[in-house]
Each structure stands twice: as C-alpha cells, then as structure tokens.
Amino acid sequence: RDPLVIGGRSFRSRLMTGTGKYPSLAAMQASLKASDCEIVTVAVRRVQSQAAGHLGLLEAIDWQRIWMLPNTAGCATAEEAIRVARLGRELAKLAGQEDNCFVKLEVIPDTRHLLPDPFGTLAAAEQLVKEGFTVLPYINADPLLAKRLEEAGCATVMPLGSPIGSGQGIRNAANIALIIENAKVPVVVDAGIGVPSEAAQAMEMGADALLINSAIALAGDPPAMARAMAMACEAGRSAFHAGRLPIRTNANPSSPEVGRVGS
Amino acid sequence: RDPLVIGGRSFRSRLMTGTGKYPSLAAMQASLKASDCEIVTVAVRRVQSQAAGHLGLLEAIDWQRIWMLPNTAGCATAEEAIRVARLGRELAKLAGQEDNCFVKLEVIPDTRHLLPDPFGTLAAAEQLVKEGFTVLPYINADPLLAKRLEEAGCATVMPLGSPIGSGQGIRNAANIALIIENAKVPVVVDAGIGVPSEAAQAMEMGADALLINSAIALAGDPPAMARAMAMACEAGRSAFHAGRLPIRTNANPSSPEVGRVGS
Amino acid sequence: RDPLVIGGRSFRSRLMTGTGKYPSLAAMQASLKASDCEIVTVAVRRVQSQAAGHLGLLEAIDWQRIWMLPNTAGCATAEEAIRVARLGRELAKLAGQEDNCFVKLEVIPDTRHLLPDPFGTLAAAEQLVKEGFTVLPYINADPLLAKRLEEAGCATVMPLGSPIGSGQGIRNAANIALIIENAKVPVVVDAGIGVPSEAAQAMEMGADALLINSAIALAGDPPAMARAMAMACEAGRSAFHAGRLPIRTNANPSSPEVGRVGS
Amino acid sequence: RDPLVIGGRSFRSRLMTGTGKYPSLAAMQASLKASDCEIVTVAVRRVQSQAAGHLGLLEAIDWQRIWMLPNTAGCATAEEAIRVARLGRELAKLAGQEDNCFVKLEVIPDTRHLLPDPFGTLAAAEQLVKEGFTVLPYINADPLLAKRLEEAGCATVMPLGSPIGSGQGIRNAANIALIIENAKVPVVVDAGIGVPSEAAQAMEMGADALLINSAIALAGDPPAMARAMAMACEAGRSAFHAGRLPIRTNANPSSPEVGRVGS
Known part of the structure; x- marks a missing residue:
C-alpha cells in the first residue's frame, strides 16, 4: 500500500x-533472499565476459520473482553504455523478462573513484529514452543534473551517497535533500551506504x-546484513511517513512541574 | 538467542x-504493542500525583507481559531519588511484580536541559545497590563516571545521546563509544534519539x-514510529554482529579490470 | 612566497x-579593506541596471589596488552568461584594467537554491575560453565536471560548499576533497562558508x-568578520603547509610512564 | 580591550x-613565540623527574613574559594531584612568579584515553581552593560537573574536546555549548583540537x-602551526563578537529580481 513505481511497474x-563481490554464489542467494528485494542489478559486461564471480550468476537467481536491472558498469563513454544497455535488454529476455527495458545507466570514465560523467550520462540517457528504455x-548528487535527466525522460535518478564500495555513508545529504525536494521521479540513493x-x-x-x-556482499555475514538493511530501509520509510518529533534546543520534560518532588 | 540480560533477568x-507525552492512552497502548518492547519505564512521582496523562496509566498496561522500570524523574537530589525508588518498588508490587527491584535512577537538578548530576547519581546508586535494587x-556520557557506577554495582549505565526530548540524536558518539569499550554491564543509550x-x-x-x-510519543503517528524504532534497533544490532564492510578512501569496483569494455 | 596564480596573474x-548585500557602501569599503583581499567580484548586470546597493559601487572601490572579477549573476543560460561576460570585460576596462579578461561564470536557472547548471556552464566556458577570457x-562539487572544465581551459574551478548566502558551511567536503585531489588548476571554494x-x-x-x-556582508559587524575571515583563510593555508598531527584513536600522553606519580 | 581574566589576572x-612532545627545545621556543601565548602549562612531575624532553625546559622559557600554569599530569588520585599542585607552586616561585597560585588540575586514573575522574577532580579542587590556589x-564536558566546580570556587573549567593528543577535534560540541551557556567563569577548551x-x-x-x-608540537612544522592556531583563535573570537549571518535553508541571492537578465 506504499508501492515504489518505476516506469509504470510497481514494487513492494x-x-x-x-550481485558483485559476494564470497560465493550461495552467499549471494541467501542474501538476496534475506533482503526481500524485488530488483537486482546485474553487470551486463561481467556476465558476458564471465568475469570472476559471474559464472553461473544468471542461473543462480529466480527471475520469476526478481526483476532484473541490467547495468552498464565498465562503460566509460555514452557509446559504450548505449551498446551495453542493448545487450542488457537481451539478457533480460534470456531470463524470461520479455518486457524488461530497464537499464541502470553508468558512464564512468574515472577508474579510481568510479564517479560518473554527467555529460556522457545525459547523452546516453537521451538516446536510450528514445529507444524505449526505462532509464x-x-x-x-547534482540537483540540476538530476532535473535535467528527469526532463529527458529518465524513470528515476540514482544519486550516490559516496563512492561505490567505499562505505563512507551519505556524505552529501544536503544535495540529496535538494534532489528529493525537486524530483517528480523516484530518487534512489545508490552507492556509499555502509x-x-x-x-x-x-x-x-x-x-x-x-x-x-557492497555493504551486504562484503559484510562479515552477508545474509544477516541483508536482512538488517531491509529492516532499516523499511524503518526509515515508516518514519518518513510517521513524521518525526521536532528537534528542540532545550530538553522537554515528560510532565508539567506538578510532577516535581516537593511541588 | 542474543538476549539482553539486566540484573540476572533476560529480555528478548x-x-x-x-509512557510520557502520548496524545492519549490509546496511542500509548498501540505504540507499546508496535514497539514489541518488554520493558517500559514509568515516572513514579507522576503516577502518584496523577499528573496530566498519568491517570489510569498503570491500568492501561499489561504487566504480565511488560516489565516495569520505575524511574525517579522529578528528583533533584539523591535523597529524593532514593525515596522515590522505594515508592517505585511498591508500584511494581502493586502491578504484580513482586520480585521487581529495578529502578531507572534520575537525579536531575537542572530544569532547563534535564541533565543529570553525577554526584547525586553516584550517591543514590550506592545506597540503592545496598538496599538490593537493580540500578x-x-x-x-562520561566514561569514568560510567565505570565508577559499574564498580558501585549498577546493573547498567544509561548515557544520554542528547537532552531528553530534544530529538537532537547522538551528539557525543565518541564518548559513548568509549563507555561501550570499557563497560562490563549493558550500555543503554537513553534520551536524544529522534x-x-x-x-x-x-x-x-x-x-x-x-x-x-519522546521520539515515539511525539511522532505524527506514534505506533508507526514505534514499529520503525523496533526495526531499526534490531537492524543495528544485527549489523553489529554481522560486521560492517571496511570504510575505504577510494571506490571499490565490483569486478576486476577484465570486465571493462574494450578489455 | 606562496602566491595564488590564476590565469598567469599572481595574488598574495x-x-x-x-560587493553584494552590504548595509552600506561604507561598510563594504571598510570590509574590503579589513579582508585584505586583492580580488573582488562584481555582478555586472546589477551594476548596469543600478540595482539596489549597486549605485556608486564601482566608484567606491580603488581599482588600482583591487583586481575586478566580473561575474554573470542573474544569467540563466549560456547565451546570457556569454553576453554578460563580454559586458564585464568592458566594465573592467572602464575601471582602468585594460588587460583584465577574468570572468566568474555563473549559469543559474534555479532561482530558489541558486544552483548552477553544469551543461550551460560548460557550453559558456568553452565559448569564453575561445574568446580569450580567463574563466x-x-x-x-562534481569532480568530473570540474575535470571537464579544467580540460576545456578554465583557469580555476569554484565549487560551492552549500547554496549561496545560506551560511550552511561545507556540506560536501568529500567531493571537494576529490576535486582538489584531481585538479591541476586552483580550486576556489565559493558559497556557503558562514x-x-x-x-x-x-x-x-x-x-x-x-x-x-554573504558571511561578511550580513555579519553583525562586517569589517570585523572580514578580518576574521582573512585570518582564518591564512591560518588554514599555513596549517595545510605545516602538516597536521595524525588523528589517533587513543589518547597520547605527553610523556612516558616515567613521569607517573609513584613510578 | 577584550581581555581574558582568570583569577583576577588579565591576559591579552x-x-x-x-611544553610536551616537541621535537626539540628550540622547536618549542620558536612555537611559543609564534603562538604569541602568555600562558604555558608545565607538567610538574615531568620537570621534577627530568623526564625525556623536560631537561632544561624551565630555563628555556622566559618567565618574565610567560605566566606558568603548573599541571598535575601523571596524577591518578586527588591526593596525588594536591601534592603535585603544591610542588607546582614552588616551581612557579623558582621561576620568579611569587604570586602564582595557578594550577591546571588533572586527576587521570585512565591510562588509555587519559580521561579525567570527576570525583577525584572535585575533591582535589575543593581542597586546593581552600589552600588559596587558582584552580x-x-x-x-559534563555541564553539571562544570557547574559544580564553578560553585566550588574554581577559576575556570577546562572541558576536553576529545582525548588528549588524539587530534579528533571537538566531538562533543553540544555539551560544550551547554557549559558555555551556563558558566560564569571562563571556559577553556582543552585537548582534542587538531x-x-x-x-x-x-x-x-x-x-x-x-x-x-599536541596539535602544535606534533605538527610537521610546529612554529607555523602555532602561528596558525593563534590566528584561528583570534578569528574565532572576532567572529563570536561580530555575529554570524543567519543560517538559511534556501539560497539568498545578492540582489532583487530586478538584476536578472531579461527583467
């Protein structure tokens, strides 16, 4: 009753x-289950090239239950990303998701901090939207870039909290708040959460x-962390709806003075 | 299988x-239930004086299920707190908990920020421990005060994150971390969480x-916030056990270079 | 002996x-003096349109001593900014700075948070660099945008710490650190410092x-704050060169155990 | 014109x-000079025991210009601290400061984090005040402990920002703000500043x-850091008097809409 809707598709x-960085496929499977997630992102290039840890990955996931989100990790330019997005669509089809046109668009020329290129990202997004992708x-976390991508027809924006896999948390909360304030599409915080x-x-x-x-796959006990993240995600969402108490400068006693000893 | 043990008693x-500050007794009841808590603190003086919001409070809680934690809110000195702690024991007996000697000890001369007095607190703790209370x-959040109270026989220490009811969060995390590092008794973070x-x-x-x-009672939707807090508490505990990923300065890509386009 | 060099020009x-937001021209003059600054930015459009507080502004500054940095505040598109940059060059000439081609490039379609448009900014920068401006x-604070502007020939990059005039401080330190790590041109932190x-x-x-x-112009005592900022700027620079002590988890006593009483 | 007054004595x-941890006496001398300080604390026990780095220390400082602040570092109990305070008074006399009864009171049983004992500190303070010391x-950073020490006649309170020598900065700003709000004696932030x-x-x-x-003595270039700290201290004080701009949620443009291009 509070569904996440992306590209017309509804998720609970x-x-x-x-799927990356897990100690084993079994740990991944247990973690996906514990996370209760419905969307899993897959690095198209790594599956294709059967990179370490990606062999048998596709078969290890129940695509009847999980919606595939192919991503363009490893692409440094718009052209590469567009090409890999198309391969991703094929991958989803192979997994039995005929109508899946989702793509997590990553255009990352920076190999050190894995930060995305705003110009290549916009160029690729415009092309992929034209081709019918859900981008x-x-x-x-640049509020005007986010707006521009929304106007270009993207289905969400996915600002990073801090560099991929760094576990530094949300280092730019002010900007993410501005993106949320302005967005008409879902805002998905991606990367950095530890x-x-x-x-x-x-x-x-x-x-x-x-x-x-990473925070799940590289935890000491990945499935336990997956479940913890699921609870925290839901707790945060509930709190957002419930409405927090106001922040006060002074303390706020639980009762009027009448309760003081001696009164 | 990971019980909280206080004074020899085990809690899940x-x-x-x-029980303070709720918009109604019904909201309180729904919130206690949603929080899935087993320990509820009660302001002895306010119950006794039937302060606003405290009439019928005792009857509104199922003391078969909930363990009462009488507190000495409203006490400015050790003497007052000792006296109120004894009344608290009677209150617990009235609620059918014959063997309940728990007391949340508050010695608070400061009416503005409701900060506790370390000297009065230690003096009262020493006396109450002598009298057989579980204190x-x-x-x-003073690490040496915490240690001293532990040595005096207290069953826990309850450092504040920020002033009562302020919702400012944990403003002294470094000190709380030192308390946790040194404590042999449970450390309960009390006050400030929003x-x-x-x-x-x-x-x-x-x-x-x-x-x-306060963060529950003064939320827009108290039971929803209560449930969110319960989930977050459990999520945090699970993560503590699971072991977080290391924090890194650089990004950590999901795969080796082999996965890069063009390689 | 540690000059700031921008576009081949050296500043101490x-x-x-x-020049904006001051309570009076006299307060501005006293503040510029107290700040010991050598570069002052001027909103070209506001001077031209003689906006409130901008009448007589040009005459109030000693352009023999102060280097003018015309800015394109009020421009929502690259085209507007390019046009205003050219007017700025004329303004500098009028002030006797024949060889001044500096422009602080602002392309700001967002009237609420005054955040800059990365696409318009890059387009304008490329054109202005072609025309010989020092941009x-x-x-x-997007590290890849910063790099791209540097590659386009900009003389500096000026990432914001938080929105203009908000006084929120540096809310994106991690990204600014990445910009500094990668930049070969000077990095000027602009906006947000309070x-x-x-x-x-x-x-x-x-x-x-x-x-x-803003932090100077809107302070209770602008010239005093101007001097404080100058000192803090110099203190921070000196500390950067001097090298800070390492951050330690434990305390570090001033002496070996031999100094302990009883040893 | 804004003197610091402690125990009736005025400092600019x-x-x-x-004096601890410097690479050499010469570095210490240059740093004291660069810091422009008027008060220098000296570890009485270390001078007495001629601990490493403390030989010749007394002779290396010009006590005509610098006011000695003997400290009781190395004392784990009130009794030890009282004894060392008395020795400190003798040390000041030897240095020609007949009327110097200042003592920086440290009662530190914790050898790992060097955190002070509130109980021993109060006991020692009460005795030393009785004996005429300026304590x-x-x-x-416990606001009620600070108040209690003030009431006991202490001349200042010196809350720590984080453990001695840790360079972690001010990790308990909320509590220090409460101490400042309530104090009638000077509040000196001691330890942690990096x-x-x-x-x-x-x-x-x-x-x-x-x-x-530590932040000075262990910097790469101690005298340069000493001067930087002096400037920052003065900058912060000036800003406190000058009055900061208000923090705003939105941006605050430098001019009314009239200045916008096209208007």
Whole structure:
C-alpha cells in the first residue's frame, strides 16, 4: 500500500541489491533472499565476459520473482553504455523478462573513484529514452543534473551517497535533500551506504528507494546484513511517513512541574 | 538467542520505551504493542500525583507481559531519588511484580536541559545497590563516571545521546563509544534519539539497548514510529554482529579490470 | 612566497570577496579593506541596471589596488552568461584594467537554491575560453565536471560548499576533497562558508582560495568578520603547509610512564 | 580591550600552549613565540623527574613574559594531584612568579584515553581552593560537573574536546555549548583540537580560551602551526563578537529580481 513505481511497474520492496563481490554464489542467494528485494542489478559486461564471480550468476537467481536491472558498469563513454544497455535488454529476455527495458545507466570514465560523467550520462540517457528504455541513471548528487535527466525522460535518478564500495555513508545529504525536494521521479540513493543507520537516514530524508551491494556482499555475514538493511530501509520509510518529533534546543520534560518532588 | 540480560533477568527485545507525552492512552497502548518492547519505564512521582496523562496509566498496561522500570524523574537530589525508588518498588508490587527491584535512577537538578548530576547519581546508586535494587542510572556520557557506577554495582549505565526530548540524536558518539569499550554491564543509550537512523547508529556502535520515549510519543503517528524504532534497533544490532564492510578512501569496483569494455 | 596564480596573474591574498548585500557602501569599503583581499567580484548586470546597493559601487572601490572579477549573476543560460561576460570585460576596462579578461561564470536557472547548471556552464566556458577570457566557473562539487572544465581551459574551478548566502558551511567536503585531489588548476571554494572555522577547514583540505561574500556582508559587524575571515583563510593555508598531527584513536600522553606519580 | 581574566589576572592572548612532545627545545621556543601565548602549562612531575624532553625546559622559557600554569599530569588520585599542585607552586616561585597560585588540575586514573575522574577532580579542587590556589580543572564536558566546580570556587573549567593528543577535534560540541551557556567563569577548551578550523570553531561557540599542545608540537612544522592556531583563535573570537549571518535553508541571492537578465 506504499508501492515504489518505476516506469509504470510497481514494487513492494524499496531495497534493491546487486550481485558483485559476494564470497560465493550461495552467499549471494541467501542474501538476496534475506533482503526481500524485488530488483537486482546485474553487470551486463561481467556476465558476458564471465568475469570472476559471474559464472553461473544468471542461473543462480529466480527471475520469476526478481526483476532484473541490467547495468552498464565498465562503460566509460555514452557509446559504450548505449551498446551495453542493448545487450542488457537481451539478457533480460534470456531470463524470461520479455518486457524488461530497464537499464541502470553508468558512464564512468574515472577508474579510481568510479564517479560518473554527467555529460556522457545525459547523452546516453537521451538516446536510450528514445529507444524505449526505462532509464535509471547513476549520478553525482547534482540537483540540476538530476532535473535535467528527469526532463529527458529518465524513470528515476540514482544519486550516490559516496563512492561505490567505499562505505563512507551519505556524505552529501544536503544535495540529496535538494534532489528529493525537486524530483517528480523516484530518487534512489545508490552507492556509499555502509550500515543500516545510513540506509534509514536516506529513507527518512524522503528517498524513494536504495540500492545496496557492497555493504551486504562484503559484510562479515552477508545474509544477516541483508536482512538488517531491509529492516532499516523499511524503518526509515515508516518514519518518513510517521513524521518525526521536532528537534528542540532545550530538553522537554515528560510532565508539567506538578510532577516535581516537593511541588 | 542474543538476549539482553539486566540484573540476572533476560529480555528478548533491546528497545525500552516510556509512557510520557502520548496524545492519549490509546496511542500509548498501540505504540507499546508496535514497539514489541518488554520493558517500559514509568515516572513514579507522576503516577502518584496523577499528573496530566498519568491517570489510569498503570491500568492501561499489561504487566504480565511488560516489565516495569520505575524511574525517579522529578528528583533533584539523591535523597529524593532514593525515596522515590522505594515508592517505585511498591508500584511494581502493586502491578504484580513482586520480585521487581529495578529502578531507572534520575537525579536531575537542572530544569532547563534535564541533565543529570553525577554526584547525586553516584550517591543514590550506592545506597540503592545496598538496599538490593537493580540500578540503571541515567548519566551524561562520561566514561569514568560510567565505570565508577559499574564498580558501585549498577546493573547498567544509561548515557544520554542528547537532552531528553530534544530529538537532537547522538551528539557525543565518541564518548559513548568509549563507555561501550570499557563497560562490563549493558550500555543503554537513553534520551536524544529522534529517528530510526539514530537508533540503528547506537546499536551499530555496540550499545546493548535503547530507551526511546519522546521520539515515539511525539511522532505524527506514534505506533508507526514505534514499529520503525523496533526495526531499526534490531537492524543495528544485527549489523553489529554481522560486521560492517571496511570504510575505504577510494571506490571499490565490483569486478576486476577484465570486465571493462574494450578489455 | 606562496602566491595564488590564476590565469598567469599572481595574488598574495587567497581570500576573494564580493560587493553584494552590504548595509552600506561604507561598510563594504571598510570590509574590503579589513579582508585584505586583492580580488573582488562584481555582478555586472546589477551594476548596469543600478540595482539596489549597486549605485556608486564601482566608484567606491580603488581599482588600482583591487583586481575586478566580473561575474554573470542573474544569467540563466549560456547565451546570457556569454553576453554578460563580454559586458564585464568592458566594465573592467572602464575601471582602468585594460588587460583584465577574468570572468566568474555563473549559469543559474534555479532561482530558489541558486544552483548552477553544469551543461550551460560548460557550453559558456568553452565559448569564453575561445574568446580569450580567463574563466572561473561556479559549479556544484562534481569532480568530473570540474575535470571537464579544467580540460576545456578554465583557469580555476569554484565549487560551492552549500547554496549561496545560506551560511550552511561545507556540506560536501568529500567531493571537494576529490576535486582538489584531481585538479591541476586552483580550486576556489565559493558559497556557503558562514564562519571562520569553515573558511579554515576549506583551506586545510587544500583549497587554493576562497570567495566569501554573504558571511561578511550580513555579519553583525562586517569589517570585523572580514578580518576574521582573512585570518582564518591564512591560518588554514599555513596549517595545510605545516602538516597536521595524525588523528589517533587513543589518547597520547605527553610523556612516558616515567613521569607517573609513584613510578 | 577584550581581555581574558582568570583569577583576577588579565591576559591579552586567548591561546594557551604546553611544553610536551616537541621535537626539540628550540622547536618549542620558536612555537611559543609564534603562538604569541602568555600562558604555558608545565607538567610538574615531568620537570621534577627530568623526564625525556623536560631537561632544561624551565630555563628555556622566559618567565618574565610567560605566566606558568603548573599541571598535575601523571596524577591518578586527588591526593596525588594536591601534592603535585603544591610542588607546582614552588616551581612557579623558582621561576620568579611569587604570586602564582595557578594550577591546571588533572586527576587521570585512565591510562588509555587519559580521561579525567570527576570525583577525584572535585575533591582535589575543593581542597586546593581552600589552600588559596587558582584552580583550572581539566574535565569531561559534563555541564553539571562544570557547574559544580564553578560553585566550588574554581577559576575556570577546562572541558576536553576529545582525548588528549588524539587530534579528533571537538566531538562533543553540544555539551560544550551547554557549559558555555551556563558558566560564569571562563571556559577553556582543552585537548582534542587538531587543526585551526577546530580552534576557530570552539571560539565561535563562545569559548573563552583554548589550550593547545599536541596539535602544535606534533605538527610537521610546529612554529607555523602555532602561528596558525593563534590566528584561528583570534578569528574565532572576532567572529563570536561580530555575529554570524543567519543560517538559511534556501539560497539568498545578492540582489532583487530586478538584476536578472531579461527583467
């Protein structure tokens, strides 16, 4: 009764996860289950090239239950990303999702901090929208870039909290708040979240969803962390709806003076 | 299988709540239920004096299920607190908890920020321990004060995150971390938590439990916030056990270079 | 002996200031003097249109001593900004600075938070560089945008700490640190700084210079704040060169155990 | 014209420094000079025991210009601290300061984090005040402890920002703000400050003075850092008096709409 709607498709869970960096396929399977997620992102190029940890990955996931979000990780230019997005559509078809045109768009020329290129991202997004894709672009938390991508027809925006896999948390909360304030499409906080408190924080701010991969896959106990993230995501969403108590400068006693001893 | 043990008594839930400031008794009842808490603190003086919102309070709670934690709110000196603690024991007996000697010890001469007096708190704690109470003292986050209270026989320490009812969150995380590092008794973070992310943060740091009242009672939708806090508390605890990913300065890509386009 | 070099021109002071929002021209004059700044930015459109507070502004500044930095405030598109930059060059000439081709490039379609448009900014920068301008673009703290502007020939990049005039301080320190790490041109932190500690913080991180206007003009005592900012800017720069002590988890006593009483 | 008054004695500088941890006596001398400080704290026990780095220390400082602040570092109990305070008075006399009864009171049983004991500190303070000392106690940032020490006749309170020598900065700003709000004696932030921005921050909050040792002595270039700290201290104090601009949620443009292009 509070569904996440992306590209006309409705999801119950607001926590998306990924498939990279897990110690084993079994740990991944257990974690996806524990996370109760409905959307899982898959690195198209890595599946294709059967990179380490990606062999057998597709077969390990129940695509009847999980919606595939192909991503363009490893693409440094708009052209590469457009090409890989098209391959992703094929991948989804192979997994039995004929109508899946989702793509998590990553255009990342920076190999050190894996930060996305705003210009290549916009160019690729415009082309992919034209081709009928449901585009979820990965971006630096720039409010005007987010707006521009929304106007270009993107289905969400996915600002990063801090660099991929860094676990530094949300280092740019002010900008993410501005993006949320202005967006008419769902805002998915992607990258940087390391612990459940940070997941809850993003949702309390009004983010519509989260994508968390490294914090789960690289935790000491991935399935336990997956479940913790799911709870935190839901807790943050509930708090956003429930409405927090006002922040006060002074303390606020639980009762009037009448309760004081001696009164 | 990860019980909270205080004074030899075992609890499943690590979230304690209170009874003050609720818009109605019905809202309180629904919130206690949604929080799934097992320990509820009650202001002895306010119940006795039937302060606003405290009439019928005792009868509104199922003391078969909920363990009463009488508190000495409204006491400015050790003497007052000792006297009220004894009354609290009677209150617990009236509620059918014959063996309940718990007391949340508050010695608060400061009416503006409701900060506790370390000297009065220690003096009262020493006397109450002598009298056989299970003492849970409310304190400023001073690591040496915490240690001293532990040595005096207190069953927990309850450092505040920020002033009571202020909703400012955990403003002294470094000190709370030092208390946790040194404590052999459970550390309960009490006061200041405003949103689930802050609840999770405290638990991720290794706190053993939380006491949250205002953030629930004064939320727009108290039962929804109560449930959110319960989830966040559990999420934080799970993450503490699961072990977080390391924080890195650089990004950490999901795959080796082999996955890059063109390679 | 540690000059700031922009577009081949050398400056001793690393604090730039502005001319807007002052209670009076006299307060502005006293503040510029107290700040010991050598670069002052001027809103070309506001001077031209003789907006409130801008009448007589040009005559109030000693352009023999102060280098003018015309800015394109009030421009929502690249085209407007290019046109206003050209007017700015005329303004500098009128002030006797024949060889001044500096322009602080602002392309700001957002009237609420005054955040810059990365696309319009890049387009205008490319054109202005072609026309021989020394371009100092005002940007959101996006490391890849900063790099792209540098590659386009900009003389500096000017990331914002938080929205103009908000006084929120540096809300995106992680991104600014990445910009500094990668930049080969000077990085000038512009907008958001509210107090001297924030000015010092930016310089300690390795920023090359600061532009501070509102925090001075809207302070209770503008000239006093101007001098405080100048000191903080210099303090932060000195600390950056001096090298800070390492951050430690534990305390570090001043002496070996031999000094302990009883040893 | 804005003197710091402690125990009836007036000081121009608000930055106190120490003598420990310097790479050499020469570096210490140059740093004291660069800091422009008037008060220097000396570890009585270390001077007495001629601990490493303390040989010749007394002779290296010009006690005509610098006021000695003997400290009781190395004392774990009130009794030890009282004894060492008395020795400190002798030390000041030896240095020609007949009327110097100042003592920086440290009662530190914790050898790992060097956190002070509130109980031992109060006991020692009460005795030393009785004996005519001007007592400056080093404390955890507990507002009620600070008040109690003030009531006991202490001349200042010296809350720590974070553990000694840790360089972690001010990790408990909310509590220090409460201490400042309530204090009638000068509040000196002691321990934890690592960089000038943190020094300025404390002063902007309304602290009356700072004591900085490790951040200077362990910097790459101690005299340069000493001067930077002096500037930051003064900048923060000036800003405190000047009055900061209000923090705003939205941006605040430099001019009315009339200045917008096209208007």
